[in-house]
Amino acid sequence: MSDRFLLEEYVEAYGNRELAKQAKRLNPQSYNDFWEILNEDLEELVGQLESDAKDFISAEEDEITRALVRSLKARFYDASHETDEGGHVDVTVRSQCRKYSMLGEAKRSKKGSGYLLDGFKQLTSRYARGTPSHNRGAMLIYVQQGKAAETLARYKNVLEANSASFENIEFEQCALREGLAFNTSHVLERIGQGAPKYIVRHIALCLNRTASVQ
């Protein structure tokens, strides 16, 4: 018995909080569980990309997305890049049990807010299923130039100005990433009224560097 690794040591090594997170990642009990832990993990992983911003400041969209997908895989998500979901979606994240999923559309911000809006339309009209346990998505906005919060605010303004294109769209602040993310929910055209709205988390990733002092 003494040479065995005990459950109490296992719990102690992970710590109660990390162990609970690990259990949620490996075996989420509900779609909300999956969404919650995925967003917590995304926050940390996005933070890691941002801390390595110098490596991504001129990177192509796919290169940044691939780095994020690898990090998600290392946290036990069934994540992939360019999976066929009625077209090649940038990021697909499924739970290990494959019951729950989230799709992500990645766009570099330097092509402007209209380009980002096209990405949101693409995500919610072409790729999103919108069926139960598959009705959440993410817009990953890679900000390599300019001010991230202002870039996101401009995009949000354009989205609000185009609200008529998205049935019953609602906007909500994102407490996890104040000023650098917001959530929307709207009725998907392919699903219609009566089912839960499609929720999208719009996240600005700060992959820029301030100009050096001349």
Place this chain on the structure above:
Amino acid sequence: MLSNLILARIREVYPAFEREGVAQVCDWIIGRIGENESLGLLDNGIVFSPSEIIQAIGWSEDKSKTQDVLRGLDFLSFGPVQLLKREFEFWPLDDEDARPVAISLDELAEAAEKGGLVCPRTNQFIENFKAQVSVAYYTDSATLRKAEEMADER
């Protein structure tokens, strides 16, 4: 030998490991599986204990190193290619010669919720069950074949 496909799948994720230790643990485990496989010893299976890995890699048993070992073992059990299986065993204290009893994850979850485990042998309610349940990871030929199939599918 372990197929290149499995190794490729694992290495695909390596650059993203947040802690170098996890990659080191995975390397060590894969190396040991490869040695056993080349010696034809895999049919009997190999058990990996976190304590054994800590010693083999020459680490001290501090909390962060132990966590790296567990993350590595979990990664190979639940990650993109599942080379290992995780097992929990209950060890009776009243009879040292008695064999341990396998405990399912559901039973453990129920025990955590109720604050105690019902001993499968005696039906006795044990509050301090975490000191009597061991955690081990193992692999054998059948598990590796499944992992290869999974890697092929993906």
